[in-house]
Amino acid sequence: MERKKTERKKIHVKSGDTVVVLAGKNKGKKGKVMKVIPDKGTVVVEGVNMIKKHQKPTQAMPQGGIIEKEAPVPDSKVMTVCPRCNRPTRMGRKLLETGKPARVCKKCGEVI
Ligand SMILES: [Zn+2]
Incomplete structure (x- = not known):
């Protein structure tokens, strides 16, 4: 690859x-x-x-x-x-309502 x-x-x-x-x-x-x-x-x-x-x-x-x-x-x-749940995490991605891409914590869902 x-x-x-x-x-x-x-x-x-x-x-x-x-x-x-x-x-x-x-x-x-x-x-x-x-x-x-x-x-x-x-x-x-x-x-x-x-x-x-x-x-x-x-x-x-x-x-x-x-x-x-x-x-x-x-x-x-x-x-x-993650600054919110304080755990090492992989970041997910999602689109905000504004259409902007954001990173989210895969454990607690917080937008980072
Ligand atoms: Zn988190």
Whole structure:
């Protein structure tokens, strides 16, 4: 089922979503999606998958140094947490009365 087209991968989470990590060393960690990188199929989640990175000197940090930074994780390893029922859930889709598509929690039906 590989597609040859160069279309961007559809990422199932959005920036600002709260997600939980399903696998790997960060399993069970929760955080907010800070960034979605569709070209790579990864997301950056606040406080998850921290790596140490050498930082070049900047004006704010003239010495440079080592900073901790979130590394992206594959979107397949995270699941959205519903803000209403607070459970990891798959998102369904439905059309609102206005005709706009919306994401809904498959567990409690909340529009997210
Ligand atoms: Zn829910």
